[in-house]
Ligand SMILES: Nc1ncnc2c1ncn2[C@@H]1O[C@H](COP(=O)(O)OP(=O)(O)OP(=O)(O)O)[C@@H](O)[C@H]1O
Ligand SMILES: [Mg+2]
């Protein structure tokens with residue numbers, strides 16, 4: 001609570017009644033007497049108490065917003081910030097229901113170290129739902145999240161890599177976007193295995209998005225990946241396979257139609 005001494009000065013409208021100073025605004029005492037002390041002692045009248053409470057609440061709100069703002073820096077990609085459940089156009093889909101359920105039961109998921117694997121073809125909404133989870137966990141629980149693509153970690157400058165690796169074990173939720181899309185070099189593989197090992201040792205949940213199928217995770221064509229993928233399989237027991245036409249194709253088609261409306265059919 002923001003502390004400020006009460007003011008027993010007489011302001012316009014204040015009045016004296018039976019030797020006590022009253023607030024002219026809320027008509028409650030601004031002073032009191034204590035036996036043995038000749039002077040009037042200042043106290044908070046009702047309206048100044050309420051005004052300090054409002055200020056205190058506003059400061060708390062600002063602190064919360066600043067905390068959320070800071071936590072959102074853990075989402076490495078401007079697009080991730082835009083994906084929220086309010087924009088979900090498939091709220092009845094299994095992926096949506098499971099994603100929302102995951103957030104509602106976050107404390108239990110965290111305790112049980114339960115993660116999700118979103119797999120499926122391009123543009124089907126894997127990153128969308130993973131980012132919805134990230135945003136909601138930050139907003140609702142004020143927990144730390146690192147959402148980042150595997151390639152970004154592998155290609156990160158050495159000056160930021162240490163910090164990223166620290167976060168990989170420290171954050172409450174790690175979301176690795178586009179697992180399997182990174183360049184397959186021996187350095188890349190070594191880094192990837194480090195990321196998965198570190199996270200596994202942290203005992204905290206991992207969510208991934210990938211174009212790989214569940215079968216490919218269980219039996220990778222590139223045998224070098226078996227150990228890391230085997231851990232992912234265990235760390236992400238909830239498997240969601242997204243199907244259907246690519247959202248991107250649909251968005252492109254909508255844009256094409258819009259352009260046709262504006263420019264006329266012959267121009268497209
Ligand atoms: N449930 C949804 N509600 C609204 N828009 C969506 C939804 N799912 C996806 N989109 C839109 O479709 C686009 C593609 O989705 P997203 O990036 O999640 O695909 P993806 O499955 O991760 O694809 P990729 O395999 O290429 O990474 C997004 O930019 C988003 O605008
Ligand atoms: Mg994606």
Ligand SMILES: [Zn+2]
Pocket residue numbers: 023024025026027028045046047048
């Ligand atoms: Zn008052």
